[in-house]
Structure formats: structure tokens, C-alpha cells
Amino acid sequence: MPDADILLLEDEEGVADLVTETLEADGLTVMVAGNCADFQSCVEDRMFDLYILDILLPDGSGFDVARDVRRSDPRAGIIMLSGKAAEVDTVLGLELGADDYVPKPFRGRELLARVRSLLRRLGPSPDLAGSDDNRGVPLPGGWTMDPALRRVLDRDGADAGLTPTEYDVLRILRTHAGIPLSRDRLIELLKGTEWSANDRFMDGVISRLRRKLGEAGRAIRTIKKVGYVYASAAPDRVAGNDRG
Structure with a gap:
């Protein structure tokens, strides 16, 4: 930009x-x-x-x-x-x-x-663009990620109203589906190694994603003493999963 x-x-x-x-x-x-x-x-x-x-x-x-x-x-x-x-x-x-x-x-x-x-x-998300189909990237519960406009829409086309940070955390977890990421690693991927934040920051972002996205937000699973993972499969297929 x-x-x-x-x-x-x-x-x-x-x-x-x-x-x-x-x-x-x-x-x-x-x-x-x-x-x-x-x-x-x-x-x-x-x-x-x-x-x-x-x-x-x-x-x-x-x-x-x-x-x-x-x-x-x-x-x-x-x-x-x-x-x-x-x-x-x-x-x-x-x-x-x-x-x-x-x-x-x-x-x-x-x-x-x-x-x-x-x-x-704030620009487009090239790592997701075109990765699934021309309509966007499908998420559970009928939600769709629009990488070009950096927004998430429900099945009726209503915008979830994610902030840039919320969208990027979801994008990072989605592109690392099935791979557990610690809070520190999420922050590093989000902002770089020069940026520091405490656990409450990332926990707050995850909490808001779950609240705004319903079923799609619940695909973000908590792994005790590790961090978070995007469960692309059913929850019981994610090793070490313990939903928070």
C-alpha cells in the first residue's frame, strides 16, 4: 500500500x-x-x-x-x-x-x-488467494475468507467485521492448519521478531475470533501449554488437542 x-x-x-x-x-x-x-x-x-x-x-x-x-x-x-x-x-x-x-x-x-x-x-493475502476456488477460501459454518478484500463473509454475504489483526491471525492459523503454533510464534508470524506482546494479547484476539465467527472460530483449538491450532479436520483428529 x-x-x-x-x-x-x-x-x-x-x-x-x-x-x-x-x-x-x-x-x-x-x-x-x-x-x-x-x-x-x-x-x-x-x-x-x-x-x-x-x-x-x-x-x-x-x-x-x-x-x-x-x-x-x-x-x-x-x-x-x-x-x-x-x-x-x-x-x-x-x-x-x-x-x-x-x-x-x-x-x-x-x-x-x-x-x-x-x-x-493491510494489502491482499497472496498466500490464500486462489488456494481454494474463485469464490474465496471456505471456512466451517458457511463462512468464506476473501483474501483480496481481507474480510470474512457469512453464507449471506454479511461481513464479520474482523480487524486487520484478527484477520491476519485467522489467516496464519488457516495456512498452518493442523500445525500447533505457540503464542510467541503467532506473534512473530504476525508482526515480526521485533514486536513483543504478552499472552493476554493473543488470547484476546482468539477470543474475539471465536465470538465473531461462531463455528469457524471454534475451529481454532487451544492446546494446553502449547498455544493454538486451526483444526481443519474434526477436533478428535488433532493430536494433543484440548479445547479452551
């Missing part, structure tokens, strides 16, 4: 300048909103590919903004910025639908790497 449009919500001028200069030097387009009111004005008549949101703002919370963005555009990318590095804040942001979390202070190159990684994930 080389021509991505990015909306930055940040009230600290120095941070906003650093982010804007770094991303625009790499060919990305960045619009800046200094508060929640300005942010709402920016999104009234257009949508963005990626949102970078500070948490502590003069007229609101980046958490609330992230929730609203995710409701209106499930497939947009969201990166949270904050000097609040407590684990509970990180987990809350990710549970609200953020795809990544960058604590302050940070280097411009670090943020750029996170942005580029997320933008790559």
Missing part, C-alpha cells in the same frame, strides 16, 4: 512533527489532528488507511477514538501512541481494536517500521 493516507491524532507538536517528517520522507501522506474535535472534522468526509492515535488528549481519550474508528471501519489500521506504558493500557488499546502500540519516547525509524509492517498486512 505505497500511497497510504494516514491520520495522526497527536497534541504534542514535537511528536507530531517527528511523525509527519519521518513518514512523509518515506512517501506517505500524513494529516494531523491536534485534538479529538479536529479528528472528527477530518473523518467527516473521508476515510484513511491508517490511524495513529495518541491516548492522552486535551479533549478526550485515544481509546474512545480507537473504538469509534474500529466500529466505522473494521479494516483500517490503528497504531496507538502513549507515554503510558502500563500493561493494562497496552492490552486495553489492543482489545479496543488497535493493531499495534508504540510507547513514547520512540525513534522515527521504529515507528516507520511499525507503520510499514502494518500497511503490508
Whole structure:
């Protein structure tokens, strides 16, 4: 996604300048909103590919903004910025639908790497495209993955509303069907070795997939002391399976 449009919500001028200069030097387009009111004005008549949101703002919370963005555009990318590095804040942001979390202070190159990684994930999924049939990749319960549009549809064509991270975790598990993956390995495949998260992050993603996808979500099995596996066959055929 080389021509991505990015909306930055940040009230600290120095941070906003650093982010804007770094991303625009790499060919990305960045619009800046200094508060929640300005942010709402920016999104009234257009949508963005990626949102970078500070948490502590003069007229609101980046958490609330992230929730609203995710409701209106499930497939947009969201990166949270904050000097609040407590684990509970990180987990809350990710549970609200953020795809990544960058604590302050940070280097411009670090943020750029996170942005580029997320933008790559927002593109089509070549490892699934065309792997089953022209209609998409079938999942249990009548669901279908659409790799080109990165969404999952039910038998009536309704969108499950997966976030980019939820879609990618499902994609990774689906392409490794029958192969148990630890939480650390899932995170590595999802974001790379430079990204760290605790077990609660991946457990939360799996929980939301199961809730949103019903039977297709239940195909993701928990293996005690190991991690997760996508059970392409019946559950009793997955060695070491212990559903959680």
C-alpha cells in the first residue's frame, strides 16, 4: 500500500512533527489532528488507511477514538501512541481494536517500521488467494475468507467485521492448519521478531475470533501449554488437542 493516507491524532507538536517528517520522507501522506474535535472534522468526509492515535488528549481519550474508528471501519489500521506504558493500557488499546502500540519516547525509524509492517498486512493475502476456488477460501459454518478484500463473509454475504489483526491471525492459523503454533510464534508470524506482546494479547484476539465467527472460530483449538491450532479436520483428529 505505497500511497497510504494516514491520520495522526497527536497534541504534542514535537511528536507530531517527528511523525509527519519521518513518514512523509518515506512517501506517505500524513494529516494531523491536534485534538479529538479536529479528528472528527477530518473523518467527516473521508476515510484513511491508517490511524495513529495518541491516548492522552486535551479533549478526550485515544481509546474512545480507537473504538469509534474500529466500529466505522473494521479494516483500517490503528497504531496507538502513549507515554503510558502500563500493561493494562497496552492490552486495553489492543482489545479496543488497535493493531499495534508504540510507547513514547520512540525513534522515527521504529515507528516507520511499525507503520510499514502494518500497511503490508493491510494489502491482499497472496498466500490464500486462489488456494481454494474463485469464490474465496471456505471456512466451517458457511463462512468464506476473501483474501483480496481481507474480510470474512457469512453464507449471506454479511461481513464479520474482523480487524486487520484478527484477520491476519485467522489467516496464519488457516495456512498452518493442523500445525500447533505457540503464542510467541503467532506473534512473530504476525508482526515480526521485533514486536513483543504478552499472552493476554493473543488470547484476546482468539477470543474475539471465536465470538465473531461462531463455528469457524471454534475451529481454532487451544492446546494446553502449547498455544493454538486451526483444526481443519474434526477436533478428535488433532493430536494433543484440548479445547479452551
